[in-house]
Amino acid sequence: MRPVQFILIVLLLLLTYVYFSRLRSGLLDRVIVLVFAAIGIVMTVIPDFTTTVANFIGVGRGVDLFFYLAILGLAFMCLLLYSKIRDLEASITDLTRTVATKGARSPDKKDDEHTD
C-alpha cells in the first residue's frame, strides 16, 4: 500500500467517525454516509477499479471521473445548504414578526410604561 492510500483511508475513517459521534441524524442519512465511506475505501484500495468504470463510460482516468462527480456533488450540496438557509431565514422572520407584534406600541399609549 502506498502512503497516500493509507492517509486517505485514515482521513475517511476519521470523517465517518466524526459524523457518527457529533451529528444526530436519521437512519437513512447514516446508511448513506456508510455506503459512501465504503465506496471511498474501495476506490482508495483498488484505484484500477475506478479506472475500469471510467473507461466504460468514456472517461480516460478514474481520478477524472471522480473529479467530475465530486464537483457535481459539491454543487448539489451548496444548493441543499442554500435552501436550508432560506428555511432558517423564514423561521427567523416569523419569530421576529411575532415578537414585534407582541411588543407593538399604540398611538394612545404614551412612552411611560417601561424603558428598554
Place this chain on the structure above:
Amino acid sequence: MNESVFVVVPIYNEERVIRSALQPLLEQGYSVVAVDDGSADKTWQIIRSLPIYSLRHAVNLGQGAALQTGMTFALEHGARFIVHFDADGQHSVDDIKTLLEPLRKGEADVVLGSRFLRKSDRDVVPRARRLLLKGGVVVNGLLTGVWLTDAHNGCRAMTRDSAKKIRLNENRFAHASEILIQIRRNRLRFVEMPTTIIYTDHSIAKGQSMWNAIKIVFDMILRRIFR
C-alpha cells in the same frame, strides 16, 4: 376618514429624517404603522415616542419583511386601505390622496406609484437612476408578466381585501417584484398613478444601486428555483 387608512412605513437607520418624514402623515390624520427594521441608531427611541403604532424587529430582516409585518398588523387593527410609504422623505404625502382615489371609487384593488407618468416628475429623475429604473421595468416585465412604467417605486396603496391576498416572502428588496407576481396570480386589478419623488442626497444614497439591482434579480431567480 383618514383613520382607516393605514400607512405602513418600513424604517432602517433613519434617526435624522424620520421625525420630519412622519409628521406630515400625522397631520393628515392617517394611522401610521412605523416598523423599525432592527435599526442600530436611535430610530426606535424616536418613533416609540410619537403618537403612532410602532413596532420593532429585533434583528434586521429587510424592507420586504418590515412591510409584511406592518401590513399584517394594520389588517389586525381594522385598516380599510393600506399604503406603503418609504421613510427617507422621498415621497410626498399629498400623493397618498391620489393613490387612494381609484381604490375609493372601486376601480382598482392595488395602486402603484410611478414617477414616469408626469413630465414634471420624470424630469427630476437623475439620468443614471432613470436608466437603472427602466432596466428594472424590463426585468420586472419579463419575470412577472406585469409591465409598468416604473420599477421599485415604494409608494403603493391597496384595499383591505387585496392586502389579505398579498403575502411577502421576499425579505429584502425583491419584494417589489414579488408584489407584482402576486397581483397577477390573484388577478387583482391595478393601476399606476403619478407620484413625485423628492431626490435629495439622502434619498439617493438610500436608493437602489446597480449592485443592489443585480442582487435583486439574483434573489428573484433563486426564488423561482426554490418555489
